[in-house]
Amino acid sequence: MDNISIARLLDETASLLEIDSADPFRIRSYRRAAEAVEQQTTQLSTLADDPKALLAIPGIGKGMAANIVFLLTTGTMPLREELLQKYKPTMLDLLRLPGMGPKTVALVWSACQVCDIDGLEAAAKAGHLTKLPAWAKSSSPSCSRESKTTAKTPAASASTRPSNTPTPSSISSEPSPASTRSSPQAPSAAAARP
Known part of the structure; x- marks a missing residue:
């Protein structure tokens, strides 16, 4: 399994945790780990036998290193499977x-x-x-x-x-203040009145 696949599975697990309203710190740890794995130039499959090498990667702690090793050996993680069964x-x-x-x-x-x-x-x-x-x-x-x-x-x-993907709750049908301002070259009708 390559780093991109591992990162995708970690990110999907983070999204499933967010859907499940899990602890924000746990969600963030999966997202951080996904980013760290994706940025690695060395394939993690070569580091699976060396836990210290995995722990040397910023954003990977003991628990996440264990998850990655389990993911590399089995192709999945128990938490991810549990969330996929639920949702x-x-x-x-x-x-x-x-x-x-x-x-x-x-x-x-x-x-x-x-x-x-x-x-x-x-x-x-x-x-x-x-x-x-x-x-x-x-x-x-x-x-x-x-x-x-x-x-x-x-x-x-x-x-x-x-992380700032717009959702229906963050999208407003009203124009933003910046889009309603007039430009300096074209004065507004209110400013042109005596």
Whole structure:
């Protein structure tokens, strides 16, 4: 298993933990480890027999080193498997949709028990999503058939997903103050009045 695959699995585990409302420090440790693994030039599979070498990587502690060794030997982690059983593997597909981060997926899961793209599309068509707090029609992520083909690929979403991905609760339908300001070259109508 290469570093990118390990980083992807660690990042997905962090996202599943976030959906599960786990301890923020635990979530952050998985995200940090995913970033550290992805940035390594040495393949971790060559370091699996040397725990000290794994611990020398910034962002990898004893527990995470044990998780990585287990991941390298078995191809999975017990925590990840437990979370996938609870939330279904298709939940990861929702995370790849534009505008759908762990918090939005958790909101949709808790309100509608939606765990896949088809379920999200059905909930949107039935109008269930517009009833969710802070969910505006204009900001709902596209869950049509076209979005399935434009969804982020697993490699692109692994650890390259910015932590500030917009969610429906963070998107406002009102224009930002910067976009409503007039430029110095074009004075506003209020300023032109005597």
